[in-house]
Amino acid sequence: MPPTSYDTPEVLDRREGPFGEVVLRRQGGLLQIIANGCFLMDTSDGRSERLLVDAAFAALDGSRRPPVTGGHCRPAVLVGGLGVGFSLAHAAADSRWGRITVVEREPAVIDWHRSGPLSETTREALADPRTEIVRADLLDYINEAYDTFDALCLDIDNGPDWTVTEGNRGLYGPAGLASCARALRSGGVLAVWSAQPSAEFEETLRNAGFTQVRTEEVPVARGVPDVVHLAVRPG
Template sequence: MAAPDDSPVVLDRREGPYGEVVLRRHGALLQIIANGCFLMDTSDGRSERLLIDAAYDALDGRPAPAVLIGGLGVGFSLAHASDDPRWGRITVVEREPAVVDWHRAGPLSELTRGALADPRTRIVRDDLVRYVNETSDTFDALCLDIDNGPGWTVTEDNESLYSPAGLAACARVLRPGGVLAVWSAKPSPEFEGTLRNAGFRRVRTEEVPVARGVPDAVHLGVRPG
């Protein structure tokens, strides 16, 4: 018997390197669930696009900046960066092979097909925490959207990314004057303080009102030149 219209339908369920990941359809929406925790869906995307735009604006017109996007998700951030010809190299780090597959040959491909074909785009299958600690690449912008916020991480391992040591690793991959942008499901004044204590300048938070509850937020900080 077919599922009722208001019931989510599981399209794919996999055991990944960090636990279970699920792609499901709920009406017209596609949703990603990790270990039973709702991560994101295709309902809006305003805050994910703000993550990219706010990072670019903080670079004060730097030509063809290179951006590192932490987390592919449903692809809003990647697609928005690809739609903007002002960006240079676009690197996306995604640790879940299933998510990459859903974009390359699955239901999410309709959102990112053009972005994945963009010659500026490179997808790296890796854990972002490990990547920022080990890569020799540098970027002008680092846009993080791998958790529900600094205080609400998908896995315990991610908590280190928002610590002083983790922010030092983020600063290491940023070129002088580069910007760190962090997506959060709610504003965090505490994290603003952590950014300042880690040496970031021009720390601020931009908010996106939502229909219910507290607004989504993008926390920004600039590495000193």
């Protein structure tokens, strides 16, 4: 249930990671991840994380949706950011996906899933033979990937206009998007979660050569909707 006004957050773990302090805390019935004092995400909902994965699959061209059985390979997806695990768990629950690679730069977050409080969300997904967890900076990893994935589902910031660390800004600029395009196979989909829509980012995607650029909204109780930015690498 959501935290009430008198719930006091309980710190479960606090570590200095390669990019600063990361904290796992519990407030009411929720688990929350805080990075350098900035709230990242919690276990309250997960709708937008699930939409991130589903929208990416739906955006794949019809000819690129191979059957679960038969001689065709299922599409490979990269999930950028393990977070509280909703995206990974949702991808692993869908047999239409093939290889599921999760890139997470914080060792503490990986530990919290493997043997900590967040394991309840991702235990089955981590045991799935399709799943691979890679500890790396996402931009560094994507820079080295070529023609590898059918979909990139990125959720490492609060959006292109609100990054967790200054170094992440490069991911949403021309050079970072060029790396994303190279990492995708022809017709592959880039899906980027954001706490708010960004017309500027849509334009940057188009200028980077992506097509079918659009934004899907995730309704919220109050305020501006969460969104997923979608774009396709042309064939």
